[in-house]
Amino acid sequence: MEPLILLEELTKNYDGKVLALDRVSLQVYPGEWVAVMGASGSGKSTLLNMIAALDRPTSGSVWVNGEDVLSLSEEERARFRREKVGLIFQHFYLIPYLTALENVMLAQYFHSMADREEAAQAVHEVGLEQRMSHYPSELSGGEQQRVCIARALINQPKILLADEPTGNLDAENEEIVIAIFRRLHRAGLTLLFVTHDPQIGTQADRIVELEHGRILPTFPAKALRSI
Numbered sequence: 591m592e593p594l595i596l597l598e599e600l601t602k603n604y605d606g607k608v609l610a611l612d613r614v615s616l617q618v619y620p621g622e623w624v625a626v627m628g629a630s631g632s633g634k635s636t637l638l639n640m641i642a643a644l645d646r647p648t649s650g651s652v653w654v655n656g657e658d659v660l661s662l663s664e665e666e667r668a669r670f671r672r673e674k675v676g677l678i679f680q681h682f683y684l685i686p687y688l689t690a691l692e693n694v695m696l697a698q699y700f701h702s703m704a705d706r707e708e709a710a711q712a713v714h715e716v717g718l719e720q721r722m723s724h725y726p727s728e729l730s731g732g733e734q735q736r737v738c739i740a741r742a743l744i745n746q747p748k749i750l751l752a753d754e755p756t757g758n759l760d761a762e763n764e765e766i767v768i769a770i771f772r773r774l775h776r777a778g779l780t781l782l783f784v785t786h787d788p789q790i791g792t793q794a795d796r797i798v799e800l801e802h803g804r805i806l807p808t809f810p811a812k813a814l815r816s817i
Contacts, residue, residue: 592656593617594749594780595641600650602636602803610636611647612803620748623771623781625791628800634784637800638753641782642675643667655748676742678783680754682734684726690737691722697741712740716770732763739770750774752783756790768793 595618602611610633618624626634639645640652643659652659655674662670671677684693694709713722716736726734735755742750755771756764768790775781781794791797799806 591619593653594620594622594655595782596651596653597637597640598651598653600637600640600652601648602633602640602645603648609803611640611650613650614800614803614805616798616805618780618782620780621775621778622796623775623794624783625794625797626782626784626800627786627788627791627797630786632800633803634800635753636803638751638782638784641749642677642751643670672745674748676745676747676750678735678738678742678750678752678755680757682726682731682738684734684737686726689723689725690718690729690733690740693726693737694741694744697744709740709744712744713737715743716740717766730763732759732766735759735763735767736770739767743774749780749782752781754784754786756785756787764790 595616597614597616600611600614601609603609614633614637626637628634636645640647641654643662646660654670657670657674659667659670685696688696691706691709691713694712695706698705698709710719710722713719716739718733718736718740721729721733726737729737735758756767759767771781771783772793783794785791
């Protein structure tokens with residue numbers, strides 16, 4: 591099976607002083623759920639930004655779904671993000687004057703054309719059918735994050751990338767969000783998310799741990815679950 595994400599000798603150096611990534615190579619296969627873990631400043635978010643074409647490495651290569659991401663123009667990179675990846679962040683980045691439904695429809699608009707019924711179905715699938723007319727300020731943190739998940743999935747991406755998706759949530763909402771990820775994983779979506787929480791990391795198929803910008807030996811998440 592060909593990897594869906596292929597990183598080769600990826601290095602990111604900021605201002606010639608801070609080495610965020612140091613010759614990182616990684617393969618992620620279709621349908622796999624990978625947790626990227628490590629201490630603050632270890633390079634986790636930088637790695638995710640490279641895969642999402644939000645940043646460019648100093649050297650190395652990034653291939654996603656057979657596409658050389660680094661060869662893309664700025665316009666092509668925006669198209670790549672719209673069509674190939676769904677992005678979820680720790681901070682929700684919802685438009686405050688749009689309802690939950692309209693925030694999801696906005697992602698459709700940038701892809702092609704907004705479809706209210708399709709967006710409503712996406713909101714329903716994350717359990718917010720009773721809250722779709724509410725504004726972000728009227729939603730809890732967990733509800734806002736579920737809107738973000740619906741927004742990330744509305745264009746049917748091949749890969750879901752999440753940066754600390756439960757970092758701002760209480761235990762109850764954290765479990766709701768992780769249950770959604772489990773369901774998406776069972777449906778065959780490829781998931782790659784950054785987390786500092788070992789309990790969250792063990793939900794994945796595999797844990798990739800970064801330390802000072804380098805990948806440590808990787809292991810199946812079930813190895814941690816058995817401890």
